[in-house]
Amino acid sequence: MATIKAWRSAILHCTANPAEVGTDQAFEYFEDGLLVEKDGIIQALGNAEEQITLLDSTIEVEHHPEALIVPGFVDTHIHYPQSDMIASYGEQLLDWLNNYTFPEESKFADKQYASDVAERFLAELLRNGTTTALVFGTVHKQSVDAFFEAALPLNLRMICGKVMMDRHAPDYLTDTPETAYEDSKELIERWHNHGRLHYAVTPRFAPTSTSEQLAAAGKLLSEYDDLYMHTHLSENRQECSWVQELFPDSKNYLDVYDQHQLLSERSVFAHGIHLCDQEYNRLSETGSAIAFCPTSNLFLGSGLFNLEKAELHKVNVGMGTDVGGGTSFSMFNTLNEAYKVIQMQGQNLDPIKSFYLATLGGAKALRLDGKVGNLAIGSEADFVIIDKHATPLLSKRLERAKDIKDTLFALMILADDRAIQATYAMGQCVHQRDA
Missing domain, CATH: 3.20.20.140 (Metal-dependent hydrolases)
Structure with a gap:
């Protein structure tokens, strides 16, 4: 019998290229979200309070209130x-x-x-x-x-x-x-x-x-x-x-x-x-x-x-x-340097676009969108749990973050492998930081 698993946390993923649809139309963010997986495939994604009412009461929900879930x-x-x-x-x-x-x-x-x-x-x-x-x-x-x-x-x-x-x-x-x-x-x-x-x-x-x-x-x-x-x-x-x-x-x-x-x-x-x-x-x-x-x-x-x-x-x-x-x-470190490369040319790299390039943009480049790169229903459940308190500096900076874009920018400048609490492939944990 297939096992259904669920994770509750802040959740972010890109749904389109910001260069084509505009930054604000290119992502979904759930401040309190729920991700549901079955047989390695994402079954549901949305606001936790709404999604939990649709979830069988026997399904255990893994809760990460101080984290952010993003695509691998x-x-x-x-x-x-x-x-x-x-x-x-x-x-x-x-x-x-x-x-x-x-x-x-x-x-x-x-x-x-x-x-x-x-x-x-x-x-x-x-x-x-x-x-x-x-x-x-x-x-x-x-x-x-x-x-x-x-x-x-x-x-x-x-x-x-x-x-x-x-x-x-x-x-x-x-x-x-x-x-x-x-x-x-x-x-x-x-x-x-x-x-x-x-x-x-x-x-x-x-x-x-x-x-x-x-x-x-x-x-x-x-x-x-x-x-x-x-x-x-x-x-x-x-x-x-x-x-x-x-x-x-x-x-x-x-x-x-x-x-x-x-x-x-x-x-x-x-x-x-x-x-x-x-x-x-x-x-x-x-x-x-x-x-x-x-x-x-x-x-x-x-x-x-x-x-x-x-x-x-x-x-x-x-x-x-x-x-x-x-x-x-580290993709965080890579995006950090990408931001500086773009700055050196008198341009600007928006944090949503950065995040897109490291997830859905990469999947599109590899013709794997629809499989990986975001958390859309039907996608393969490859995702990462990011610890917002991984280091004292990161924790203090994120306390001041005014929105999800500011949070992303702080992550791409300050985070590294210590911020990766866990990594999942097809719904299975393949890396646990504190294991």
């Missing part, structure tokens, strides 16, 4: 193999790859090493309230097996793929167009749509793949339904110049991927900092998305993402922590 966060770009090399000092992108990233990723030839990192990586995500992520593996097939094997028993909605990289990398990390295709195909057939898991075809970025390998990536996308494509785009000016040298027939960086049929509604490009109007238009036309990764963009000195321009061109945008170039697993 959605991370649209992160590298699980870089978990242990986070906070590596002093390089920009290309040197950072050669000096830190490639040596670390070589260790993932060892399946046991990969499994250990995958388990710790997922625990860190859940400790920070992230329940869905688009994740890079390494060039090693076993790195993806290890990741999915760790995610499956937790019943998480996760997306991952084997890196395709056949040039401009150490020999110990390169594959070939043929082996990349065959290994990816094997992983797709084993893991794609297995439980809540999905596969992403994952060329690292244009400089590390030949045209033949990018064509193999396009072939995979044409052979299977609803695969993702995950790569990097226009992160660093030196990188952009290098791409133009390597692909002289391309109109721009994005066109390299476009020529190989890699743009689609399930294509997610990390960064997208140095784009021209033609690239924005093409992203919009194809329904492709950008992962906004503020902590890594600042840490590696790559530049400032122009959110306003992306929205002007109606490009889907989600937030990415981009660990380990990114400096935190």
